[in-house]
Amino acid sequence: MTAPAIFDLKTPVTKGTSGIVALDEQIASPDPCIRCGKCVQVCPYGVMPLYVDTYLEQERFSELEEVGLTNCRECGGCAFVCPAHRPLLQTIRLAKAKLGKLAGEVKANG
Ligand code: SF4
Ligand code: SF4
Incomplete structure (x- = not known):
């Protein structure tokens, strides 16, 4: 389910x-x-995907790590059980990419 x-x-x-x-x-x-x-409930790594979804949309990037984003192993379980059909796995990947980009910018700027 991760592809x-x-x-x-x-x-x-x-x-x-x-x-x-x-x-x-x-x-x-x-x-x-x-x-x-x-x-x-379904996440085996303690991530809170609904907040990843919310914080990414609201550009509250500094709070993404607080809801366990970096612990996600991209199993896809959260997206599979979501009754609202939120694209949680894609959202999580976007959030990880955003965090990585921000970290790179901070490093480049010293
Ligand atoms: S995709 Fe990530 S957040 Fe979703 S259930 Fe799997 S480990 Fe948890
Ligand atoms: S609707 Fe989907 S994203 Fe929202 S809390 Fe339920 S499972 Fe999580």
Whole structure:
């Protein structure tokens, strides 16, 4: 569940392809978070994905580490259980990239 979603059946299977998950129904468009807490309950690493989603959207980058972002192992469990179909794994990857970029800028600026 950690690989990117593929929408085009012409996408080739290469020797680097370790597996394919085919869903039997169309993934619904995301709805607003309903604060059910399922993403937090399912995470084996203590991450709070709903807050990663919120803080990234609100550009509260300094608070991303406080909700466990760096502990995420990108298993995809949170996105799988989310009843609002939030794209939590993609959000987490974006947040990690943003934090990495900010850390690089701080290092470059001394
Ligand atoms: S993808 Fe990350 S935040 Fe989501 S359940 Fe897995 S480890 Fe936790
Ligand atoms: S599982 Fe989805 S709807 Fe529930 S709190 Fe997490 S992000 Fe919000």
